[in-house]
Amino acid sequence: MEEYNAKEIESKWQNFWKEKDLHRAERDPEKKKYYVLEMFPYPSGKLHMGHMRVYSIGDVLARFLRMKGFNVLHPMGWDAFGMPAENAAIEHGVDPAEWTDTNVAIMKQQQDALGLSYDWKREVTTSHPDYYRWNQWLFLLFYRHGLAYKKKAPVNWCPSCQTVLANEQVVDGGCWRCGSEVSFKELEQWFLKITAYADRLLEDLEFLEGWPERVKIMQENWIGRSRGSDIVFTVKETGDELTVFTTRPDTLFGVTYMVLAPEHPLVEKLIAGKPQEKKIRNFIQQVRQESEIDRTSAETEKVGFFTGGHAINPANGEEVPILVGNYVLMSYGTGAVMGVPAHDQRDFLFATEYNLPIRVVINSPEKDLTGEPLQEAYEDPGILVNSEDFNGLSSEDAQKKITDWLFERGKGSHSVRYRLRDWLISRQRYWGTPIPIVYCTDCGAVAVPEEELPVLLPTGLNLTAYGQSPLITSDDFAYTKCPRCGKEARRETDTLDTFFCSSWYYMRYADPCQEKAPFYKEEVDYWLPVDQYIGGIEHAVLHLLYSRFFTKFLYDLNMVSALEPFQRLLAQGMVYKDGAKMSKSKGNVVTPDEIIEHYGADTGRLFILFAAPPEKDLDWNEQGVEGSYRFLRRVWRLFQQNRELFKNKEQGSERIRDQQFSGKEKDLLRDCHAAIKKVTIDIEERFNFNTAISAIMELVNATQVYLNEVSEKDRKDNRHLICEVLEVIVRLLAPFAPHICEEIWHRCGFGDSIHRQSWPSFDEKLLEVEETEIAIQINGRVRGRVFVPVDLSKDELLEEARLNEKVRPHLEDKEVLKVITVPGRLINIVVR
């Protein structure tokens, strides 16, 4: 018998699919579409197990849905701008474009070797001018709508990457890419006004039913909306207004001091000429030098200094001291807070430390707080006291009434604040999209006209310059004419954050070759939203938030009808080995290449899907891979041994479902339909590929057992049934192990491609059984089992139970109190 030769089979069918252009997706309004997308990779040149996992998941879905009759879009492309290419250029003098394209070619070949069913005609590479020109076009669209702007601000600076980072890209105080500690720099930078969409980004999360809860919560936390009031105090000494944001306006009468952020503009004015001026300046200097992580850590000791100034409380006219403190952040709220030590634990500790007065203004309904000194702040809502006209109100009522009262006097308003900051999108790097802006001494910042796009990234630069954009060194690039007045002008030399590229690439797939626009609406409206998106959890508040923002912006401009880009999201788990993340330093790396070489792509795919459900972490286990390989060889032999049954048989030619079977044949047909049902539901509804595969294994086992048990004659007589079951097996397995199934399909004498066959359907009627095993419980413990007809009544079942010899001793001399039956499963007899 011919052995299973994965290598030979796999390359053979990969070529076949390519020749037949089998995975091509065309817009067809008559057909129901399904868009399956895996996050596109950075072309590092090396495919790792994480890639293999995410692509295997996507490919199973794509192949399954095609068999289900959907018009499936399953594209792939390259997030090709970014630092590694530039670093390779700096270190080895290679051209970043060439380096990138070479890597793309290598990775594409590796993906093809996995048998992934991509429509390569829709391939997108973000570093190519035909893509990034539309980045520039979109940037200008944001710019024209006032959503892209430049401002000087303290920004996150990664000393190792030598560029600025957006807030989302700072993780635990370090750079998301390299982990280096991030510092602050005061720089003029480009921002996208994502905060203008904060409310919608937050509120529309509720529509994302197919998203994991934790990702939604992460975005919710990141946006960090809080409702409260802005309250205007007056600085006694200067007459300046000092606005604070608070979520507890009901505690306004309890304010005993104010604290400003060290960067607050009023600080300078207040301390000028005061004896403590020098001391405070030193303090501010010191705070500014601290890294963000130290600065915002809850463990950092709270330090404050009296500025010498006082603020007048608009509610009661009281004067309270104004301090400057290290724990107040200029970037949140107004950079100033009111101190209410009686009702905020942090303020309480601070006030105790600095001997500031503590005044109770909210009384607990349970316990009077106005007598004894407080041991800790009372933060819960309560009833107002010491608050003049507002005494007796509940916290909730007071919040509204006090703010309304302030509003009438021009001293406050209801307000909403966000933790979310605008997205910093400029980068001081070469390998990215040039920002299409020109600076003219007369006209200022001028947008490059649309017809002049793309602003091409210059080539042949000597990439050694650090700390500023290498584009500055290119005179040809940097010096230009003003598009408006024609005078000498300079180009913007920063490039766009690569997250800009990935915020809309899924729309470009819908219309990848379009030269007149990023995409045409009818194309993008047919395919979007992405029905199933698959990728790593690390993008929970990066790529996934930015993409939602882009989609909403383009929706507002009527460029796309989808309100949300990704209908369902699957965050796949990581691949571990020996309990640790695969890494070179640990020496526990297994590459897809090795697995393909040794076992074949089908084995690798099957194992990676079988070893764990997709959203859980997976432990790579060589023996587990062996098991998957063994299974495929068993399937191979099953078909080889029964090949002659398919002679002169056309697929599906015999209508075996109308035939009556009994005994073993009936059981086999039932097992077959049960497997179809389970595999279908597991893929379609539960995304539990591991249990889907185990169901296929069970069917293979049952078929083998049947074939072993029956005679040669029975086998011949039931040829059509056996063929039907075998056909079902190969169809069910096809999305998981596409090559071996294609080979088997053709060896059985069928034409076309297994992947163009329809997914088998199941017949509920065939799943019915006449007899089933029922567990007999006495007081909830299983004491025996009986085979009984399924339609047995409760009384008959009880009678069966009484007759059962294993059960009988447990019923002797007992009074039956209650009998519960679960049809088809069990009977529970409660006795005393």
Place this chain on the structure above:
RNA sequence: GCGGGCGUGGCGGAAUCGGCAGACGCGCAGGACUUAGGAUCCUGUAGGGCAACCUGUAAGGGUUCAAAUCCCUUCGCCCGCACCA
């Protein structure tokens, strides 16, 4: 501190709506075939006990005829947020 998730054999994992815990696979043990086996096939495999039976889903308690599943307490691990006013 706040929020979310998880904890099941030697291992990966099943148990989908509160209804027979351990599907499927790995590993292990025994057997068959074989010159050979790291191929293949068959049998067994939660723990204890000769058995009847008992125990068992992180620990403890509760609800229920019935709990891995629901509720409470505790422990452990993972993730997110965290001086956000």
